[in-house]
Amino acid sequence: MIRVTVWNEYVHEQEYENIRAVYPEGIHGCIAGFLRKDPELQVRTATFQEPEHGLTEEVLEQTDVLIFWSHARQEEFEDQVAERIQRHVLRGMGLIALHSAHYSKVMKRLMGTGMTLRWRHGDRERLFVTAPGHPIAAGLPAYIEIPREEMYGEYFDIPKPDDVVFTGWFAGGEVFRSGCTFTRGLGRIFYFQPGHEEYPIYYMEPVQQILRNAVKWCMPTLRRSTGPDCTEVTEPLEPIC
Numbered sequence: 492m493i494r495v496t497v498w499n500e501y502v503h504e505q506e507y508e509n510i511r512a513v514y515p516e517g518i519h520g521c522i523a524g525f526l527r528k529d530p531e532l533q534v535r536t537a538t539f540q541e542p543e544h545g546l547t548e549e550v551l552e553q554t555d556v557l558i559f560w561s562h563a564r565q566e567e568f569e570d571q572v573a574e575r576i577q578r579h580v581l582r583g584m585g586l587i588a589l590h591s592a593h594y595s596k597v598m599k600r601l602m603g604t605g606m607t608l609r610w611r612h613g614d615r616e617r618l619f620v621t622a623p624g625h626p627i628a629a630g631l632p633a634y635i636e637i638p639r640e641e642m643y644g645e646y647f648d649i650p651k652p653d654d655v656v657f658t659g660w661f662a663g664g665e666v667f668r669s670g671c672t673f674t675r676g677l678g679r680i681f682y683f684q685p686g687h688e689e690y691p692i693y694y695m696e697p698v699q700q701i702l703r704n705a706v707k708w709c710m711p712t713l714r715r716s717t718g719p720d721c722t723e724v725t726e727p728l729e730p731i732c
């Protein structure tokens with residue numbers, strides 16, 4: 492059983508009627524809804540508005556993979572909670588950061604770069620699989636068409652990814668590293684660009700397949716209960732001569 496926490500800022504859906512019409516139960520409700528159909532997954536949700544953003548030490552302790560969507564309240568996100576997520580990732584918790592979460596405190600901390608990019612409203616995307624052997628791309632065609640999406644373009648200021656599983660092409664001419672994997676400490680991280688809140692992208696079956704695959708790939712293979720620390724080795728493995 493993989494314990495998944497789907498975290499969503501849940502601000503746009505409450506502020507704008509057109510976005511609520513797309514995601515009446517919030518982006519978290521949509522994602523949790525399709526993940527719950529998978530008997531291997533145990534899914535809970537949390538949002539920005541809850542105390543400690545719903546991501547207490549106890550919740551993260553019981554989370555194998557955290558899915559994270561944010562945009563409008565990134566600056567107001569509590570530093571202490573961002574630090575807590577980072578600590579859990581270093582100890583092995585998996586993290587899937589979606590769309591504008593590239594600019595969250597959590598991702599900035601874990602990546603250590605500016606995380607900036609170029610963007611434009613109102614485009615369409617062709618999402619190419621650029622690592623067909625990767626488990627996150629399992630069962631997918633060579634590319635998928637996303638009829639309406641916000642353009643995210645290069646240069647994307649990220650550290651060098653472990654793998655670029657998806658590359659997006661936009662009708663306006665830009666390209667983007669739309670699906671990237673990273674390793675931090677014991678934790679596996681997948682950043683996935685599609686998912687602007689105005690468009691029903693998380694209802695698309697291939698996108699749901701990508702997220703299901705990503706949850707399984709991000710499942711920790713090893714998890715430590717304490718943080719990484721520097722250990723003095725007082726007894727050498729061999730006599731030193």
Ligand code: ZN
Pocket residue numbers: 590591641686687688
């Ligand atoms: Zn967006």
